[in-house]
Amino acid sequence: MARKLSPAERASEIFELPAESFAGVPKLTVTGRRYAIVEHHRGLSLYTKERIEVEGGRVRLCISGTDLSLTAMDREVLILRGEILSAEFE
Template sequence: MRNKRGHLQKLAGLLDIPQDIVMDLPRITMLGNKQLLVENHRGIIQYTPSLVRIKLNQGELVVTGADMVLGNLQVEQILLEGIVEVIRYDT
């Protein structure tokens, strides 16, 4: 599996294609500690105002904070708004 990933990374570099597209990786963008945008997710596992667990293709993203709300939920992206304190990527 690692060899396949290595080949995909090289191919993405040669063709100048973003690795997140070729390797089905999530794209995670933060605006300070107030907003977190997660693209290429597989759904929400758990949601509370202080804990959000998001399913990814390989593992899950665990976000802890305060007063977090789902600002935008779409098939391809999730926007969390509130105070983001900790982000952990579990594989």
């Protein structure tokens, strides 16, 4: 079943505005298999070497892999390194 969009997400789709800044949803950038940047996050909910879960408001981003580590983290951006196997949204 498809997830119901929030009014802000719907507005960003209608007006073709960038959702990450307008609706505050997380933006995931993956470079190769070893490097990922998550912008507009709301904090970590799980941090292990095999799985990192990042809160993103209405969604939760789950990154699985091996030897994962947090390179840097501030209130806006989160940088991950390691052998990334999958990224899922819950």
